[in-house]
Amino acid sequence: MSANGAGGTKGKAWGLATAACAGIWLVQTGLRPVTPPAPAAAQAFADTAAAGGPDRTAPAAHPRPGPAPLPVxxxxxxxxxxxxxxxxxxxxxxxxxxxxxxxxxxxxxLAGWYEHGTTPGATGTAIVDGHVDTARGPAVLYNLGSLRKGDRIEITRRDGRTAVFGVDAVEVYKNDAFPDHKVYAAADRPELRVITCGGGFSRSTGYEGNVVTYAHLTGARS
Structure with missing residues (x-):
């Protein structure tokens, strides 16, 4: 694994914690029809939609320079x-x-971030995740699948600055087809992934996949 700000992961990427995917609330309350919103096909990367699969390529190259990366x-x-x-x-x-x-x-x-990887706003791929539900009901990222391209994500940092990201795509993957490289690979600009569970729900096994939001730094403010 890389150090803070170094640009993502090295070698084989790691997966998600299945603890975030149990669907405890849905099982206990019997509310199977009440499932988190799924990303619309139009919110996926164009190459993913065309290929009909999750991992044909990594996210598209960015044609124009973005704002300067923030320090760690x-x-x-x-x-x-x-x-x-x-x-x-x-x-x-x-x-x-x-x-x-x-x-x-x-x-x-509560949401979490991978503290041994890139810090949000620095060059590389920063990872944030959170529960979709708990035994008490919908959790922090229950509605992640309803985001759209161009939506804003803000992360306030200990240095008092807020990193502002624009959403590039929102995709959903089955657990057995999760594209590790596409999600976790190092980037040469500040990027962000926000991840939770989704992709259908089974009362016997819980959530069947993951929702991933891809975003890049568009600005910062103090």
């Missing part, structure tokens, strides 16, 4: 205006089997 600084808060998210961020590590750990199941309003 710990993120402390996640805001996604379209879906009403305004949540604290906690650092996450890896489990023994190399998966990204999840925020505590009891804290549905």
């Amino acid at each position: 600084s710990v993120p402390v808060r996640l805001r996604i205006p379209r879906i009403g998210v305004d949540a604290p961020l906690r650092g996450l590590g890896l489990t023994r089997d190399g998966r990204l750990s999840a925020p505590p199941a009891s804290e549905g309003g």
